[in-house]
Amino acid sequence: MAIDYQPLQAQSLAKQIADQLREAILDGRLKVDERLPTEEELASRFDVSRPTIREALKRLAAQNLVRSRRGPAGGTFIKHPSADELKAALSNAATLMVTLGEFDLAAVTEARRAMEKLCLGLAVKRRTEEDIARMQAQLERQQEPITDEAFCASDVAFHRALVDASANPVLQFNMVTVIEALQPLMNMIANRTRERQVIVDHHRELLQALEARDLARGEAALDALLDYLGGQFRTAQERNGEAHR
Amino acid sequence: MAIDYQPLQAQSLAKQIADQLREAILDGRLKVDERLPTEEELASRFDVSRPTIREALKRLAAQNLVRSRRGPAGGTFIKHPSADELKAALSNAATLMVTLGEFDLAAVTEARRAMEKLCLGLAVKRRTEEDIARMQAQLERQQEPITDEAFCASDVAFHRALVDASANPVLQFNMVTVIEALQPLMNMIANRTRERQVIVDHHRELLQALEARDLARGEAALDALLDYLGGQFRTAQERNGEAHR
DNA sequence: ATTTATCTATTTGTGTGACAAATAGACTTT
């Protein structure tokens, strides 16, 4: 007797309504910039109260699917999704997954190494002078006496600039899970001046390789950098493990 | 005089509260499975009404950051993020970005080709018999007389199984933006029997290569398949473009 | 003594009604 007991939980009305509207948006039955009926009318259509409708709309708003405006020409509109907003949301979620250990650090670094090489391969062909300048600016910043957090932020910005030089928005997007999501972990690593220099040297080598459009040299620099970073992460984790005892 | 006019719009209270709580969760000030105060208490703490608090909590619930239970031991709890839920959310968002043209189809296919090769590279080393069996099952299904939608779903499942064989959760995760997100577009392509056979042949070749752990052969099959698919997408887009005139 | 049923308190879910705040458009005034 193996009945798979259905949850059959009467989900909250607001959730059901939100799901229904979300599906309509995804299916294209509700188009971008289209205006939904007023909350009052939605309430009567779904035969629920206005607060329930509001909760449903707030859920959608939290997912950047709709936006609301007050006033006569106001209302709730289907929102055109923006890559930047989605990137920010993904960064938050991925950061959480990493810091909570849901994503194994080894898996993240493995994926990063592979994907960042992909980006490098495209960047070598497509990088512009602006890309180089952006990376150069971060490199210089990393040699100034800045706080650990500013150094890490600049590190992230440097790699982000490299990824952006690939000129592929989908890769740029996906890379947040292996670049930005690691920032909190990196912040836990205290970078002494001597250690910073190692990173800066690798960055400089990587930048020069990109400028010279030398893929092999760039990959070597990236490998060296990620080998070093991987070691740093491991020792940081061990230190953390000891601290927990 | 270049004042950067601050938005200074008083954002909705619910949004501010939601943002504040989200930051606390991301910072680790609120830990997983921790219980938030009751809605009533939160309301008095933030000095707002309970509906406002509820809206804030619903926003967080929509992002899978908290979950609520009724009853004496109930309340609102910080939720441990699940890769599957996040994957589903990302799939929705990415699908929308693709269907609305926010992600260029050329960029998606370029990213897919590169990333799927990465997965293949790992899968060749790590694939298990279960991986092979799963892909084999989909391959057989694709040769049965099923609907176009079922064929597309099986196509996605086949590639998903390949990606999963890489045994890297981060890559598996990111691949939804280039595999699952394309399903609606693939559904728009009517697959005649003759055309299905082309895809099935490529799949079989790919599967055999994976079984033999032959990376070069697998990459060739993948390239051929994606070349074919790219062509299909282009003609579909052109047909669509004509239909819009 | 263990299980089962019932009660109770607590907390979220939902409903109702009201008013505040923003704002597009019509209207009035200069």
Next chain:
DNA sequence: AAAGTCTATTTGTCACACAAATAGATAAAT
């Protein structure tokens, strides 16, 4: 014609009430 004012509409917020679920305590039955 331009600027200011008014007005209607819609979302934002609040207050209060009750329903529904549920963990734990209590009582009852086997």
